[in-house]
Amino acid sequence: MKLFVKYGGILCAITLIMGLLLGLVNSVTEPVIEQLAxxxxxxxxxxxxxxxxxxxEIIYEVQSSRYIxxxxxxxxxxxxxxxxxxxxxxxxxxxxxxxxLNQEGVVTGVSVMDMSETAGLGAKAKEQKFxxxxxxNNTEITAITGATVTTNxxxxxxxxxxxxxxxxxxxxxx
Amino acid sequence: MNKFKIFTAGLIEQNPxxxxxxxxxxxxxxxxxxxxxxxxxxxxxxxxxxxxxxISLLRKIVPQKIRIASYIVIIAGFVTxxxxxLKAYVPSVSNSLGIFIPLIVVNCIILARAEMFASKNxxxxxxxxxxxxxxxxxxxxxxxxxxxxILGNGTFLGISLFGANYEPVIMAVMPPGAFxxxxxxxxxxxxxxxxxxxxx
Numbered sequence: 001m002k003l004f005v006k007y008g009g010i011l012c013a014i015t016l017i018m019g020l021l022l023g024l025v026n027s028v029t030e031p032v033i034e035q036l037a038x039x040x041x042x043x044x045x046x047x048x049x050x051x052x053x054x055x056x057e058i059i060y061e062v063q064s065s066r067y068i069x070x071x072x073x074x075x076x077x078x079x080x081x082x083x084x085x086x087x088x089x090x091x092x093x094x095x096x097x098x099x100x101l102n103q104e105g106v107v108t109g110v111s112v113m114d115m116s117e118t119a120g121l122g123a124k125a126k127e128q129k130f131x132x133x134x135x136x137n138n139t140e141i142t143a144i145t146g147a148t149v150t151t152n153x154x155x156x157x158x159x160x161x162x163x164x165x166x167x168x169x170x171x172x173x174x
Numbered sequence: 175m176n177k178f179k180i181f182t183a184g185l186i187e188q189n190p191x192x193x194x195x196x197x198x199x200x201x202x203x204x205x206x207x208x209x210x211x212x213x214x215x216x217x218x219x220x221x222x223x224x225x226x227x228x229i230s231l232l233r234k235i236v237p238q239k240i241r242i243a244s245y246i247v248i249i250a251g252f253v254t255x256x257x258x259x260l261k262a263y264v265p266s267v268s269n270s271l272g273i274f275i276p277l278i279v280v281n282c283i284i285l286a287r288a289e290m291f292a293s294k295n296x297x298x299x300x301x302x303x304x305x306x307x308x309x310x311x312x313x314x315x316x317x318x319x320x321x322x323x324i325l326g327n328g329t330f331l332g333i334s335l336f337g338a339n340y341e342p343v344i345m346a347v348m349p350p351g352a353f354x355x356x357x358x359x360x361x362x363x364x365x366x367x368x369x370x371x372x373x374x
Contacts, residue, residue, distance in 0.1 A: 007240045014232070014244050018251030025255045029262035036265055093272065116272035118206060121347060123270075146344050 040113055041098070044083075048100025048109030051078030063167050065160040069096075071168070079103040082165045085113075086157030091149040092116040095125070099134075099161040105169050110134045110158060122150035134158050180299050184306030190283045191314035192363045197283040201315060202352040204274050208331050211319030212312065213267040217256050217275060219308025222284055224252045226292040226304035233293050245288045246279070253278045283311060314359075321355050322346045 046053065055075040062068045069085040080103040087094050096114040101107055110131045117123045124130060124144045133141050134154070143151040190196040197218075204214045228248050229236075236244045257275045260268040268275065278284070287307055292300040323329055326346030328336050345351040 007237060010236060011240055011243060011247070014236075014247055018247055022251055022254055025258055029258040032262035033258070036262070114269060116270070118347065121344065146348075 041085075044098035044111045044113050045072075045074070045100070047111045048098050049074060049076055049081040049083060050100065050102055050108040051076035051081060053081070057083075060168055063164055065164055067157055067160045068164050071164055073168075081108070082168070084161040084165060086161050088153040088157040088160075090115060090117050090125075090153040091122050091147065092118060095150070095153050095157070097154065097157045097161075099158055101161065101165045103169070105162060105165045107134050107137050107158060107162065110154070112154075117147065117150050121145075122147040125150050125154055130154075137162060177299065177302060181302045181306040184303065184308070184310040185313065186310070187367070188307075189310040189314055189363075190286075190307055191311055191318075192360055193367075194286075195360075196286055197281050197311060198356075200274060200277065200281050201318065202349070202356060204271060205315055205319035205322055205352060205356075206347045207270070207323045207327070207329075208316060208319045209267070210270055211315035213260075213264075213271055214274060215308070215312025215315045217260065217267075217271075218278055218281060218283065218311055219305065220256050221249065221252045221278055222287060222304035222308040223301055224255075224304075225249045225284055226287055226300040227297060228252075229288045229292040230295060230297045230300035236293075241289075241293065242285075245285060245293075249284050249288070250279045283307060318352075318356055318359050321359065322351060325355075326351060 053074045053076055058073040060071040060073065062071060067086050067088045069087050071085075072083050074081045074083060082101040082105075084099045084101065086097045086099055088097070089095070093116050095112065095117070098111045098113055099107060100109040112126045112131070115122070115125070117125060122144065124147065130142075130144060130151075131154075139155075139159075141151065141155055184190065188194060191198075191201050200214060200218070204210045225245070225248050229245060232244070232248075253276060256278070257268070260271075260275060287303060291303045295303070320330060323331075324335060325343045326348075328334060328340040328342050334340075343351075346355060
């Protein structure tokens with residue numbers, strides 16, 4: 001019985017020390033991480049929209065797709081622009097994509113915000129040569145050699161984004 | 175054992191990857207690019223030094239029976255700290271290593287050094303041991319990832335070596351390539367090391 005208390009006490013103390021250390025580090029790093037995530041998002045939005053952003057965003061609710069995380073509309077110098085975050089599943093986990101569409105629901109740009117695909121294979125999905133193909137709702141995509149899963153994931157993300165924005169645009173027409 | 179020897183042991187004659195065959199999981203998984211190899215090596219070194227330091231400090235307080243549980247809590251804590259720091263200040267490394275940073279917790283090199291060295295030695299030698307083993311791990315990762323990146327991607331540290339006409343040996347960056355190249359590197363290093371001894 002006595003040993004239980006002693007061992008429990010020591011383990012408890014060690015856990016407490018580590019907990020304190022973790023809390024301390026977290027309080028320093030958390031705001032920095034948050035800020036970085038925000039920065040990447042903004043950067044990607046600017047990259048994929050065709051015109052310059054001129055006003056505040058409008059957030060839409062995602063209708064049906066489980067691969068779409070968020071849809072935001074921005075007024076731009078070239079009319080309405082939609083920035084859609086898609087999260088399809090790749091070979092090494094979720095791929096986080098930012099897809100830009102114009103007011104006709106046509107893709108103006110795709111950018112990869114975060115992914116952990118195999119270097120030399122799936123990681124090539126970050127290259128402009130591959131992402132450029134998706135512009136103008138093109139469906140004839142040349143796959144990345146040896147990375148079919150990654151290619152299909154990006155394709156899926158883009159097509160779901162087109163669908164979702166299509167729903168929004170139809171609603172407005174009505 | 176003198177202090178300098180403690181440090182160099184991990185670098186060469188007791189190199190965790192090349193001679194003790196520890197930490198194979200991380201070695202096989204992250205060595206697709208040199209940048210990944212360096213990132214993983216240095217992260218592990220940081221965890222090793224800190225966990226060795228704390229474990230050797232606590233070696234007289236922690237009873238035998240609960241030592242493994244204590245070590246795991248300490249190691250997991252430091253790994254999480256390294257993970258958070260990387261995410262905040264070196265996001266590119268954190269992005270490309272992804273899940274393999276949290277997985278340092280189960281890298282057997284760290285538990286092995288805690289059990290075999292830090293729990294039996296003073297603070298200063300333990301830190302030196304952690305540093306030596308960590309850098310030894312880094313060196314091994316860099317060698318293996320250099321071979322894999324050059325063959326499989328035609329680049330070194332992201333810089334193209336052979337121009338656009340180079341047809342990469344894709345297998346080198348795939349899992350089977352990892353096993354084959356790891357085997358070849360270990361064989362070559364062992365031949366060099368043993369050959370040197372025989373001649374002397």
